[in-house]
Amino acid sequence: MTVTSLFRRTERDPVALAILKNRFEAIARKMAHTLLKTGRSGVLNTARDFSCGILTADGELVTGAECYPIHVLRGPDLMHATMKAHHPDLRPGDAVLHNSPYHGNTHAADHAILIPVFDGDGRHRFTTLVKAHQADCGNSIPTTYVGTARDVYEEGAVIFPAVLVQRDYKDIDDIIRMCEMRIRVPDQWRGDYLAALGAARIGEQELLKLGGERGWDALAGHTRAWFDYSERRMVAALGKLKSGRAVAHGTHDAIPGTPPDGVRVQADVTIDADAGRVSIDLTDNPDCMPNGLNLSEGCALSAAIVGIFNCIDHTVPPNAGSLRRIDVKLRENCCVGIPRHPTSVSVATTNLSDRLSCAVQRAVAQIDPRFGMADGGPPFPPVAGVLSGFEPDTGAAYCNGILFAGSGGPGNPYTDGWVTLLSMGNAGMPQMHSIEVAEIQHPILIRERSIVPDSEGAGRRRGAPGTLTRFSPTAAPVEIGYVSDGTVHPAEGVGGGLPGGPSRQWRVAADGSEHVLPTYGQVVLEPGESLVSITAAGGGFGDPLDREIERVAEDVAEGWVGRQRAEAVYGVVFSADGGMDRDATLALRASRRTAA
Numbered sequence: 001m002t003v004t005s006l007f008r009r010t011e012r013d014p015v016a017l018a019i020l021k022n023r024f025e026a027i028a029r030k031m032a033h034t035l036l037k038t039g040r041s042g043v044l045n046t047a048r049d050f051s052c053g054i055l056t057a058d059g060e061l062v063t064g065a066e067c068y069p070i071h072v073l074r075g076p077d078l079m080h081a082t083m084k085a086h087h088p089d090l091r092p093g094d095a096v097l098h099n100s101p102y103h104g105n106t107h108a109a110d111h112a113i114l115i116p117v118f119d120g121d122g123r124h125r126f127t128t129l130v131k132a133h134q135a136d137c138g139n140s141i142p143t144t145y146v147g148t149a150r151d152v153y154e155e156g157a158v159i160f161p162a163v164l165v166q167r168d169y170k171d172i173d174d175i176i177r178m179c180e181m182r183i184r185v186p187d188q189w190r191g192d193y194l195a196a197l198g199a200a201r202i203g204e205q206e207l208l209k210l211g212g213e214r215g216w217d218a219l220a221g222h223t224r225a226w227f228d229y230s231e232r233r234m235v236a237a238l239g240k241l242k243s244g245r246a247v248a249h250g251t252h253d254a255i256p257g258t259p260p261d262g263v264r265v266q267a268d269v270t271i272d273a274d275a276g277r278v279s280i281d282l283t284d285n286p287d288c289m290p291n292g293l294n295l296s297e298g299c300a301l302s303a304a305i306v307g308i309f310n311c312i313d314h315t316v317p318p319n320a321g322s323l324r325r326i327d328v329k330l331r332e333n334c335c336v337g338i339p340r341h342p343t344s345v346s347v348a349t350t351n352l353s354d355r356l357s358c359a360v361q362r363a364v365a366q367i368d369p370r371f372g373m374a375d376g377g378p379p380f381p382p383v384a385g386v387l388s389g390f391e392p393d394t395g396a397a398y399c400n401g402i403l404f405a406g407s408g409g410p411g412n413p414y415t416d417g418w419v420t421l422l423s424m425g426n427a428g429m430p431q432m433h434s435i436e437v438a439e440i441q442h443p444i445l446i447r448e449r450s451i452v453p454d455s456e457g458a459g460r461r462r463g464a465p466g467t468l469t470r471f472s473p474t475a476a477p478v479e480i481g482y483v484s485d486g487t488v489h490p491a492e493g494v495g496g497g498l499p500g501g502p503s504r505q506w507r508v509a510a511d512g513s514e515h516v517l518p519t520y521g522q523v524v525l526e527p528g529e530s531l532v533s534i535t536a537a538g539g540g541f542g543d544p545l546d547r548e549i550e551r552v553a554e555d556v557a558e559g560w561v562g563r564q565r566a567e568a569v570y571g572v573v574f575s576a577d578g579g580m581d582r583d584a585t586l587a588l589r590a591s592r593r594t595a596a
Contacts (some may be wrong), residue, residue, distance in 0.1 A: 017229065020214070020222045021317075025065040027206040028052050031130060032066055035199040040191030041135035042441050043401030048431045049133035052199060054207070055080055056223055057116075057124040060320035070349050070425030071106060071131050073305045073318060074328075075298025078104025080127060083114050083162040092118045095166035095197060097175060099137070100159050101296035102341045107348040108157035109137045109144035111193070113165075115200045117207045119216045126219075128203035130196045134189065135386075136399040138182040139346075142388035143481025144401065145380065147351070147520045148256045149344040150290040157346075158182050166197070184388075184399045227321030234322040235276030237312040245270040246366035250355035250375070251489040255520045257291030262489055265336050265355055267304065269363035279327040280304040280360060285336050292346030292483070295353055297330065297338045299345070299425075303353035304328045306425055307360025311371045350379045350423050351485050357424040358491070361410070365494045365541070370413055374463055374494045374539030377407030378486030379423040382505050382523065383469045383533040385482030392443050392475035400442065403432050404471065405449060405533070407486070408464030411457060411497055411541035417464030419451070421538070444478060446471045452534055454562050455501030457493050458569045459540020460547050463500045465560060466537040470508075472530040484519045486536030497540030498569070504534040544570045545589050553580045 031052035039045040051067035059080030064072035082103040083096050096114045101107050112131040116124050139146050140156030149155035158179065165175045179193070180186035211219055245268070252263040268281040282304060288294045295303065305326050309318060316322055330337040336356050339345055358375040365372025383404040390397055406422030421428050435446045448470040457463030484503050491500035505517045510528035517523060517531075525531055552572040555561040566572045571592055573584040 017222065017225055020219070021226060023210060024054055024063045027203055027210070028054055028063050028065040030206060031128065031199040031203045034202050035130060035132065035195050038195040038198060039132070040188050040195065041400055042433070043133055043135050044192055044195065046431065046433055046437060046441070047401055047403040048429065049401060051131045052203065053129045054203065055127040055129060057126060059127070060227070061323070062126070062223055062226070062319060064318065066429060068426045068429055069306045069309065069318065070299060070302050070353060071110065073323065074301035075104050075106060076129050078298060079112060079114065079162065086162045087164060090116045090124060091122070093166065093168040094164060095200065096162050097160045097165040098162045100161035101298070101345045101348060102339065103161045104298050106131070106296055106299050107345050108155065108159055109134050110349070111137070111196065113196045113200045115204050117204050119211055125211060125216050126207050128200045128207070130200045132192060132196045133401065134192065135401055136184045136189065141481065141522055142184060142399050142479060143386040143522065145292070145386065145481060145483045146344065146346040147292045147483030149292045149346050150257065152342040152344050155292060155344045155346050184397055227319060230317040230319050230321030231324050233316045234325040237316050238271065238276045238278060238325060239273050241271050241273050241364070241371055242368040243271055243273045244367040246363040248359040248363035248366065250359040250492070252293060252352055252355050252378070253485050253488045253519050255291060255293070255483070257289045258293065263289070263293060263335065263352060265352065265359060267307070267356060267359040267363050269360055269367070271364070271367055277325050277327065278308055279329065281329045282336050282356070283329055283331040283334065285334050288333050288335050288339050288343045292344040293352045294335045294339050294343050294345045294348065295337070295356070296345045296348045299348040299353045300330055300336050300338070300356070301328050303356040303425060304360055307357040307364070310357070310361055310373055310424065311364040347380065347483050349425060351483060354378060354424045358410070362492065362494045369495055372494060373412040374410040374457060374459070374497050374541045375491035375500070376410045376417070376421055376424045377464070377466065377491050377500050377536030377538045378503065379407050380482060381405070381407070381484045381503050381533045381535050382480050382482040382531055383535065384422065385480050387442055387478055387480055389443070389478045390476060398442070402438065402442070403430055404438060404446060405467040405469045405535050406430070406432065407503070407536045408456070408466055408500060408538040410491065410538040411459045411461035411463045411493070413461065413541060416462050417457070417538035419464045421464065442478070443474045443476055444471050445474060447530065451560070452501060453559055454565045455537040456560060457491055457498050457500035457538050457540035458544040459493055459497030460542030460544065462540050462547070463491060463493070463538025466501050466503070466535045468532065468534050470530050470532045473525050473527045475527055477524050477526050479522055479524045480531060481522045482520065487519050491536055491539040493539035494541055496543035498544065500537030500539045503536040506532050508532060545592060549580065549582065549585055
């Protein structure tokens with residue numbers, strides 16, 4: 001279909017299209033609200049690490065309202081195909097548990113429930129999807145992020161490649177017992193499983209109601225029209241960019257199984273504005289590595305696409321229609337491609353996927369400086385890892401994902417970075433723990449949480465600064481698992497923007513001495529000790545000397561930037577009484593531009 005013929009098509013009833021679009025999104029939000037309110041683990045009911053969506057019977061994404069892009073842009077289509085291939089006899093009352101990263105899922109820690117929805121004649125019409133990150137998924141150590149795992153066996157997670165977990169609306173207890181025997185916190189897992197299943201069933205009920213009200217054929221017609229409309233919106237958005245090609249790179253800090261200087265990945269991006277298409281070639285990248293940084297196929301596809309959606313009109317609907325205009329080329333046995341079993345992809349949703357998304361964003365900025373972004377601060381620091389141990393009062397085991405702070409967002413052509421972004425693929429959707437709730441849920445005290453001044457990636461639009469968090473055990477040891485990035489290779493700026501401040505983490509012993517921690521590991525804190533974590537800041541966009549003088553003055557007044565940095569980096573001079581000296585500032589900036 002040509003762009004011209006695509007734009008000639010009109011909707012029979014645009015009002016009905018808008019209404020049904022909102023109805024589908026409302027169903028997805030109702031599913032998400034159900035999971036948020038009923039999930040048992042903090043990773044679901046507090047950090048909100050989950051996504052809910054609706055697919056067609058062919059596995060095309062209809063809506064993923066308020067989802068993590070890394071969870072749903074691509075991958076659910078592959079998971080859906082796996083479900084249908086393994087279960088050609090699907091029927092009402094079925095539910096499938098799927099967490100296999102070799103069959104479309106993100107990584108083993110994301111347990112997904114897929115429920116096929118049938119009309120009164122037994123015809124498969126839609127599928128509801130709930131993907132929920134687990135507090136524990138049976139890994140060999142108490143974390144869902146085993147960055148150093150040499151393969152999936154050392155990782156240890158239980159893998160369910162589209163396994164039937166309910167038939168006739170009843171649990172298949174064999175599967176449930178397997179999970180309860182393998183997972184460290186079985187009661188907590190069982191509660192989260194029921195919450196995810198309930199959310200998916202809520203979606204099924206609402207779709208059955210909508211199908212009965214509107215008619216199934218009308219809903220099928222709506223999805224076709226919605227996809228066509230979304231494709232036209234994507235064509236229009238890409239048409240605003242300049243055509244061109246650029247190659248950008250990103251480097252993840254070294255861990256065991258990587259080259260000594262880290263993992264360098266590249267994105268080869270070509271924009272054809274006239275045709276309304278963009279292609280991203282990821283084939284010229286390193287082979288899969290003997291560690292958990294490798295991306296699953298779903299994450300590799302989604303991470304590349306995230307970089308495009310971050311750069312265009314934010315009102316373009318992310319669904320199967322708009323995705324038609326983005327081509328991503330992968331190869332097998334590639335660390336940002338298609339992994340072969342038993343390659344570990346334990347941290348596929350965050351670390352290397354963020355490096356890939358950021359490389360795409362910077363490539364877009366190279367092609368057209370009116371668009372694109374710098375790097376977001378690399379994840380995944382100790383304050384966003386996995387906390388485990390034994391309750392000091394009862395001796396009961398606990399294992400839970402935490403989110404006390406997140407990495408800073410990138411600068412872009414129009415706005416400064418988002419302070420609580422966490423990571424590019426999560427799009428700011430996770431919710432940070434409140435200090436009080438975190439202390440209720442875990443045997444710890446959070447002693448400090450504050451913005452780190454002068455850590456922002458300086459630029460005409462600055463990246464968000466890092467956050468410092470310090471916490472301690474109360475009366476028993478706690479273990480923290482994490483796979484951080486950005487200590488050696490911080491977030492890169494673009495268009496003259498400067499890098500963001502690096503991540504750092506250290507232990508404070510009972511005697512007050514400080515000990516630097518590696519970028520990855522399982523750290524056990526004893527009572528009397530503390531862990532201090534500084535999250536990575538986002539990179540800057542554009543020359544810092546082009547930042548409006550008034551904005552720099554506001555940054556200084558609000559404590560984001562110190563006066564010395566304001567003068568040294570932004571060329572803004574303050575007088576002895578604390579006021580901004582405009583004449584001296586203009587002269588300093590002019591001299592620096594001349595020298596450059």
